[in-house]
Each structure stands twice: as C-alpha cells, then as structure tokens.
Amino acid sequence: MKSSIMNARRSGLAMAAALALALTACSSGGDSDTSSSDAGGGDSGGGDANLSITFLPKNLGNAYFDTSNSVGGQSAIEEFGGTYEEVGPAEATPDSQVPFINTAAQQGVGALVVSANDPAAICDALNEARDAGVKVVTYDSDTNADCRDLFINQATADGIAQVQVDMIAEQIGDEGQIAVLSASANATNQNAWIATMEEILASDHPNIELVDVVYGDDDDQTSFDKTAALLQTYPDLKGIVSPTTVGISAAARYLSTSEYKGQVAITGLGTPNQMREYVEDGTVTEFALWNPADLGYLAAYAAKALIEGEITGAEGDSFDAGTLGSYTVGADGVVLLGDPYRFNADNIGDFDF
Secondary structure (H helix, E strand, O other): OOOOOOOHHHHHHHHHHHHHHHHHOEEEEOOEEEEEEOOOOOOOOOOOOOOEEEEEOOOOOOHHHHHHHHHHHHHHHHHHOOEEEEEEOOOOOOOOOHHHHHHHHHHOOOEEEEOOOOOOOOHHHHHHHHHOOOEEEEEOOOOOHHHOOEEEEOOOHHHHHHHHHHHHHHHOOOOEEEEEEEOOOOOHHHHHHHHHHHHHHHHHOOOEEEEEEEEOOOOHHHHHHHHHHHHHHOOOEEEEEEOOHHHHHHHHHHHHOOOOOOOOEEEEEOOHHHHHHHHHOOOOOEEEEOOHHHHHHHHHHHHHHHHOOOOOOOOOOEEEOHHHOEEEOOHHHEEEOOOOEEEEOOOHHHOOO
8 A cells, every 4th residue: 555544643633523523514404414624715725726625425424434534535635725525315325426416516616526326327417517617536436437537446446356355265264155245236346346256256266155245235234134134044154245344344243242253254344443343352353445544535635636737637647645645547537545455453453543
C-alpha cells in the first residue's frame, strides 16, 4: 500500500469530527437520511473553485463508510479548504441513490463521490449531474465507465479475490465446502471479486467446493440470518468468505456464540475495530482490507483535482493526494489505492479504524 494508515493525529481529529457529525445528523425527509458538515470556507471553499464535495455511500449507518467518508473524505476536504457533505439512503437498493444525485446536482455541488449500489441504475442521474457541471468520482463500487469521471479502486479485483481465496484455503486445509456471504446481488465490486474467486478456486484449489453465494444486502441482521441459514443448509460447511464489512462481522457474531465456533472458518473483508473481538476470542483467524479512510481521502483529493482542472480523468493524468502522495490515472479512468492487507492476532492491535 502507498499508505497503510494515516497518521494518528489526523485520524484522531477526524474521528472527533465524525462523532460530531453523527450527533448532529438529521433526516432529509421521506424515507432517507442525510448529514453534512462545513469543512471550511463557505459553499465552494478553496477560493474560486467550487470545492463543495458530497459523498454518497451505498447506505448510511455503515461502519465502513463512516470511516471512508467522515474520517478519510472529510479529513482531506478540511485540508484543502472545501465543504464536505454526506448524504445517502437508509437501504442499499439499486435506485435508492438517484434522488440524492438529483438534489446534489440541483444544489450545484462541485463533485459527487459515489459508491454505486448498481452499475447502471444511477447512470442517467449521474450523467445529468455531469451535464450540469458536477464532477463524478466513484469509489469502492463502480458504475459503468461512461457515467463517471474517475473510479478510485481500493485494490484490483484479482488482488482482492486472491487474498480471500488464499486465506480461506489456509484456514480449512485447502479442502472442503465453502460459501460466500456477499452484500447486494447487484454490487459491481462484490460480483467482480466473487467471479474471480470462482476462477481461482477452479484452477488452483480443486478440493475446495463453493456450494453457495448468498446476499445479506449489507444489513447486519439479514447477514446474521443468512449465516445461520447457510450452516443449517450445509452441515459439512468448512468456511464462509464474506467480502463485505457488514457481512463478515455479522457472520463472526453468529459463529462466536454457536456450536460452530472453531469448526467453521470465517474470513473476508473487514475493519480491525469491528473484527477485533472475534480475532481475540478465536472466532476469526485472519481477514483482509485496505484502509477505508485512505480510500475516502484519495477520492476527495481526486475530486478536487477534477474540479480544479488539474486532471480530466484521462489515462496518464497525475495528481497530488495530500499525505498519500502522487497518483496516476490508469486505463478506463481508474486510480488504484493499493494492495489489500491481512489482519490477524499478531498485528490487529497496531490498527485503529
């Protein structure tokens, strides 16, 4: 990774800001919630450039996005004197983000930073926003390439798939039945990772059988219930891979108090703070992730570079990303954060996010 963890001082300040944000969050009306914070200097910040940047996660109340947005994204925007806002739906459904995109465009924000629930469902709304002058950066989960300016990719699909296959293979002795507990059925990032995992399993791990892929919709209780159902349906199950922070923690919570603790492995993608107790009590041996705070931080600086005309999103463009250093735009408007990191009992105490 270019930067595995942002420095403690900045993280502490950003965490405090995130807490204040959470305490002042309010409903936007209807069925969804919004929250916002002025990170400096009026509606546009940063002098003449319109550095008003709105983060739109898959859904609010998700610990992963709380870290990427309210810690990483807001911290970056504070550094360069822009205005931060976070809005989003209560549930991660394909078209639930559309009203928030439309509102942001009407308000004339400088950029939208979006983690897409569906690759196509929000494209018309995003392109209307772009026609109105809004720069669009996707992160975590991409849209179709023709409806955004840049995609901030947390790691390559191959790298994320490979590390998860490696971990589950090691934990179950490279044989037995496994299942995948994913987020929503339309999540582009999840589906790309799972497809690559299937290819790696088929070519390199003939004694591991992937028996099912189920979806917890990035909802804690749904993911908890899906874990229980998997274990009841497949009594010989040896492991569960959950490439979603909500899913892996819900699955670990179920396993930690069940007869399956120590018998069924759980791995995937999670944050150290949410997984710490399950690593310490032996429910989870190892899991992986990038630093979501770094992901949001990089996305904010990419949005700034687009707004200010430093880059257009063309391959070969480069821009400064604050404490993370310089990044270069790759093919198809993709900027790569770095490689995933494996967390276990030996190192989890070194991290706080």
